[in-house]
Each structure stands twice: as structure tokens, then as C-alpha cells.
Amino acid sequence: MDHAEDLLARVFLTRVLEPGDEAGGRWVRERGAPAVVRRLRSAGSAGQPLPGVSGKRWAGLRSRAERADPHRDLAVAREAGVRFVSPGTAEWPRQLDDLGDARPLGLWVRGPADLRMWALRSVAVVGARACTPYGAHMAATLSAGLAERGWVVVSGGAYGIDGAAHRGALGSGGATVAVLACGVDRPYPRGHTGLITRIAEQGLVIGELPPGEHPTQSRFIVRNRVIAGLTRGTVVVEAAHRSGSLVTVRAARRLGRHTMGVPGPATSGLSAGVHELLRQDAVLVTDADEVVELVGGMGELAPERRGPVLPRDLLEPAARRVLAALPGRGAASPDEVARGAQTTPDDAVARLYELRALGYVERHGDGWKLTRQAVIPAER
Template sequence: MSDEPDEELLERVFLARVVEPGDEVAGRWLREVGVAEVVERLRSGGEALPGVSATRWGGLLARARRAEPERDLAVAREAGVRFVCPGGPEWPGQLDDLGDARPIGLWVRGRPSLRMWALRSVAVVGARACTEYGAHMAVSLAAGLAEHGWVVVSGGAYGVDGAAHRGALGAGGATVAVLACGVDQTYPRGHTELITRIAEQGLVVGELPPGEHPTPSRFVLRNRVIAALTRGTVVVEAAHRSGSLVTARAAARLGRHTMGVPGPATSGLSAGVHELLRGEAVLVTDAAEVVELVGAMGQLAPERRGPVLPRDLLAPATRRVLAALPARRAAAPDEIARGAQTTEDDAIARLYELRALGYVERHGDGWKLTRQAMISVRGGRPRS
């Protein structure tokens, strides 16, 4: 199941059954007195470790009496699940950034190496009850990231999460689902087929031992793992109280890139994203812009430009003369020259050039824009 020493493996599997994810008090115990001492104290029912009340210590002891690490490992093995310990060859070192909230260990279902995949991964998260726009953007971003060779990480939930996983899989790419329950379970039930497919083609990861069910607090704490595991987090749609914002803020605290996809200003499902964008999050609209942030130096998104118009091909001085012509009347060469900040002789020479191109025409001693030029140069809006 792991390259870690058998004794520490069993001790950490034991603790994964006793301690809730993200318990920083327990994390401090492990750091200060070590795994073996914490396990011994819990198994023996000895004196409470510091930082907990007698009631809470009693609750931990009750859990400890029911913990069966050998059985958990056997059940996991039967389901094709392994347990990865901190410091082991498959452990993603970036999770250590969580400090005392670092997972005790991770249950992993799937063949690839979690450590290798996490090195080049991006989280795509968002609303469960997303709009068609949100689902489209999640699929498009995930597919684009997969095509760029990045692993897409999300939470396996309905809405944006599911769309992101499907986008990556549909592009033949890699994806990781971080669950708030045992990885041998499928939650939500409607994603049974999707989670199974992810386990076959990618990775399903979680902190909770086999058979454990999700709770609201476990969903929230799961988000810190998504944030720490990846190089950056993209939020596609999120209301003001969305759990996706928890992931994004955790990413920001950890020094990861935080990104948001804008939506309509009137959409409540984009209000949380817009709040992030008013802070330190970066606006992104496609995978190339995400890769520009999280990738290596020089991986720049293509320059965004509108279509090239015929007037864009004119010399700058000629464009200034064209812009100096009034929209609805003829003008004398000296007036045009003043508007273009050039000499009258130069203005006349450029007006003849513009006439040959169909932009202007002579009207007695003056010059006037052609009808077609009024549309192309002014965008159909008169200018006196």
C-alpha cells in the first residue's frame, strides 16, 4: 500500500479514522510529540493531550476504541485504494504548506502518481447550480488546460466541478477529484459513473477512510486540499457565500494563483467571482490565459486583437488626414491640414491617395468622405 514503514502507515491510518480533516490541534500534537506518542495516548486512554477539553478528549477516545486500521487497509485494497503518507514517494510536498492543517495522509484511488500529477495541476471550481454559461466555460477551460498538458483538479460535485472533470476527460486529459467522503464512495450519487470514470482514467483522492460519508464541514475543509495541491485556482461561477470562494481564498493565503472568470454584472452566481476580481484575483477567459499565470516563464497567451480593417493598413500620417475630415460636409484642404497637424501640401497629397482608395471625393474646392468611408471610418456615427 505504501513505501512508508508499516508501523507508521498503520498509525496514520488509525489517526485518519479518529481525527477529523484539518484538525490543527491534532496537527500540532503530531508535530510536537510525534505520531507514535499521539497514537499511544489515544489507544491507552491516557492523559489528555494539550489544547482539548475533557469532553472532546473523551470523544476522540471513543473513536479510537472503534478504529481498526488493518481492516481499513484491507477494505481499501479491495477497492483499489492506497494510503499515501507525508514524506513518502507519492506525497505532494506542496500540501506541507498547510502546516498543522496538513492531511494526516491521503487515500488515493487510481493508477497515476499523485505527486507527479500535482506538480502540473490547476483547480477549476464553481457553483453547483451553475448556469449554461458556467458549465460551458468550465468545460472549455478544462479541455484547454488538458490540451496544454495540465491536470484539472476539482471536487466531483454537480455543476462547475462535474463540467470541469468532463471537459478534461473529453479532451483526453488528466483530472483529479478530491472528495469529502471515503474514496470508495460516490458522492453525489448522480456522479457515480463520472467518479468511476475518473478513477479509471485519473485519480480520486480524499482524507477520509473507506465508508465515511460527507458532512458540510468536511466539504469546507476539503477545499483547502484542492487549493494546496494545485498551482492555482480558477473560479468560474460563485455566489457571495459559495464554497468555491473558500477554495480561492485558501489558495491566495497559500501563495497560489487565484483567478476568476467574469460573468454578467446582473448575475448573482457571478457576484462572488466579481468580488474576488476586485481584490487580488486575476481575470481569465480561456486556458491560455490561465497557463500564462501558472506555467513557466515565456508561456504567454496570444495577443488579443480585433479584426484588421482596411484603414489599419494606411500610413499613420494618412490615417490622421482621413480622421480630420468632417462626416457630413466638405472641407477645404487648409482646414483638413490643421486637423491633421500637417502642411496643406502634404494634406492634399494624402487626400489624392485616399481618393484612389475610395475613401474621399472632390466637392468643388473641398473634400468629403464617401458614403462607404463614413461607415467604415466612423462606424456609422456622424461626426461634425
């Protein structure tokens, strides 16, 4: 198939078919994009509906096809610094092929980086638009940590968690990709024009819709499958039970990608959706190390989590047993300490004098008691 003809046909179809249209995707897979375009443009009986759509819907598609002008769209895109990346080309991220007939016809890409190379080591960070300060903090710090470890942060460019994720990655000098539900030449939401412009300069802004197209509720929903398919895994930071970000997680799960959630307060409705995911099969994560351990290569392990090392942790086991045998309050005789530590009275006395030299115990007449230094925090 001629590449130029296929590219023009796919650009044409981005004006005609809605993102995620599986019937249209099946036509392109079975017949090729140029043949579908010719059928849409045909007059008379040659323009009969293709399988899987009603006559009414076919008429709507034909009406859209009459106004489609791929040469104009490509010219407008070039003027805005936007290119069109189609399946089978060098920059196409092949993991999107996992979407089957719902695979994008192509992607409009704005930014200097190579989309395919960036997508190979990427993680989605998504969540609530109306997030809490805690959620914004977690999204930003987690994304900054991922970026510092060489991972690309992918999100949807929206207010709330998306914006915090993008800013966290940019703030650490890292890479980020915004997947929009509109034309990439018209940033949405308007309040994020500066942020999306900065992403286009430092990272990538991508989308399925041609220049000038506006977002709709359904386009936001189907956009999420691209975020899920493009990345190695999806992290959700704050999501209510009906949050759109849960669509991304469900898509990631269907595609066999890793699904992760950042826990929040049990009393927060904004974390209820995340907690439900964690009760199913998502993995609980709290920082970038834990995310990378899941999505990264062999040996990329998160550090072992431990509480603070207390001075008594450095004692020899026998000395720790004698120390543990002393009561929290009051004094004990050497015989009582020996019984508690399961040792002899002579050994207990020897250990008690060692502990006194270290400041853990003190002698009171014939008995021994703990000093203030020896009382562990849980006992205070």
C-alpha cells in the same frame, strides 16, 4: 521510524481524527503517529487526554479508536483499487506540508497516475453548484484549455462548476483530479458516479477519509484546504457571497497561492462573490492563456489582446491623418483637409488621390468625401 508502522498508524488515525484537526496534527508532529495511536488505545491513567482537548472530546476519540481497524481499511481499499499515500513517501505532494498541523494524515488515492507529479503542474477550478449555463461554459472551456496546455485541473467532483471543469478537462483528453469529502470508494454526489468513475480511470480521485465514510457539511469545508494547497492557483467561476468555493480561495490566499476569478454579469448574484474577490486582490482571467501566464513558468505569456485589424489601420500615418481630417458626412475642400491633417494643400491633394485609388474617398466637384467603405463601425 518504521514506515510500515507509521503507515498503519496514519490509516488508523483517519478513522479517529476529523480532516483538518490541528490538535491531532500537532500530536502527530510532536510525538509521531504510532505514539498517538498507543495513547488512544491505552487503558487507565496512561490514556489521559493529550494536550488541547477536553475530557469529553478525548472520550469521543477513544470511542472511535475502539472501532478503528487499519488492516481492514487497507484490505477494503485494495479491493476497490485504492492506495494510501502518506507524508514523506515518494508520491506525497510536498506542497501540502504548507498546511502545517492541518496537513492531511495521508491521502486515499484512486487512479493510475502519480499524485505528486500531477500536483506539480495543477490548477484548481471551483465555483457554484447551482451555476448558470454561462458559468458551466466558462468552466468547461477554461479547463479544456488548461488540459490542452499540459496542466492538471483539480476540483471537488460536485454538481455545477466542479463537474463542468472535470468534463472540460476529460473532453480534451487531459488530466483531472477530484478531491472528495468522503471515502473515495463511494462517489458523491450519486449523480456523478459515472463522472467520478471516469476520472478514476483517466485521472485521480483522492480524499482524506477512509473507505465507506460519508460526507458532511464540515467535511466539505475542510476538504477545500486540500484543493487550495495541492495546486499552484485557484480560479473561481461563479460564486455567490456565501459560496463554499470562496473558502478555497481564502485558503489559497493564506498559503500564498495565486487567486483568480472569472467575471460575470454585474446583475448576477452568482457572480457577486467573484466580483468581490476581484475588488480585493484576485486576478481577473477569461481563458486558459491568462491563467497559465499567472501560474506558469517564466515566458508562458498570454497573447496580446487586440481588436480586429481594420483596413485603414494598414495605411501610412500621413494617409491616415488625411483620412481622419475628412468629415463623417458631407464634403470638404483640399484646404480644409490640409488644415485638419496639419499638412500642405498639395500634400493633402496627393494623399486624397491615393485614398481614392484605394476606395476610401471620392471627389464631389471641388470637394472630397468619405466612401461607405471608409466609415469605421463606431461611426455607423
